Amino acid sequence: QATKAHIKLNTKKLYGADGYAVKELLKVTSVLYNAMKSNVTDDEAEPSDVTSLTFDISSRISDLKASRQLASEITTRGAALYDLLGHEVELRDIRTRAIAKPLEVNELENGIKKSISLAQDDIRKTTQMLDNIASDEANLEAKIDKKKQELERNQKRLRSLESVRPAFMDEYEKLEEELKKVYETYMEKHRNLSYMEQLLDDVNRAEQDRFEVSTSDNV
Numbered sequence: 001q002a003t004k005a006h007i008k009l010n011t012k013k014l015y016g017a018d019g020y021a022v023k024e025l026l027k028v029t030s031v032l033y034n035a036m037k038s039n040v041t042d043d044e045a046e047p048s049d050v051t052s053l054t055f056d057i058s059s060r061i062s063d064l065k066a067s068r069q070l071a072s073e074i075t076t077r078g079a080a081l082y083d084l085l086g087h088e089v090e091l092r093d094i095r096t097r098a099i100a101k102p103l104e105v106n107e108l109e110n111g112i113k114k115s116i117s118l119a120q121d122d123i124r125k126t127t128q129m130l131d132n133i134a135s136d137e138a139n140l141e142a143k144i145d146k147k148k149q150e151l152e153r154n155q156k157r158l159r160s161l162e163s164v165r166p167a168f169m170d171e172y173e174k175l176e177e178e179l180k181k182v183y184e185t186y187m188e189k190h191r192n193l194s195y196m197e198q199l200l201d202d203v204n205r206a207e208q209d210r211f212e213v214s215t216s217d218n219v
Helices: 019-038 040-045 057-086 088-100 105-163 169-218
Strands: none
Touching: 057 088
């Protein structure tokens, strides 16, 4: 629209978002301001009843958020475009040289063949990797099956051992009962012996006390 209004803008300065961009925007705003100023009389002739307008801001919150997001995106894209325009001089020279360079069919053909060869090498490597993965997967599945079979055999063996009563178990239980009785007898005799030793100590102590008393009386 700036072209139709005969306004010449420097896009590089405009997307710089700095003081130079403000100068570029002034070219547009001055035209709009003059147009608005010329229509002041028409606007004054029309009554404006501001109080009659009802504006529900709650219904515009989503629009405000979208506008804020759009403004942020415009700023980001403008900065990126400004950076790209900064390389335009260098890129223009490279582009001009590339266009002016005569097209070498042999060189182009060699480049295409080289690219095809590299792509085929990548495909070959990828296919080999897939084959290796399939082989490794088959080996792992075979190992897993083998371990499962070993686990099943061991579980069956464990169940069979748990169900079979050892031949020496009867004798073991009999000896265990006898050992329990012997231990009970031992504990009973040990308690009796301890009690008798205690009584003997008491008797000896009493005799010693009487002996000491009689000795002191004779003296």
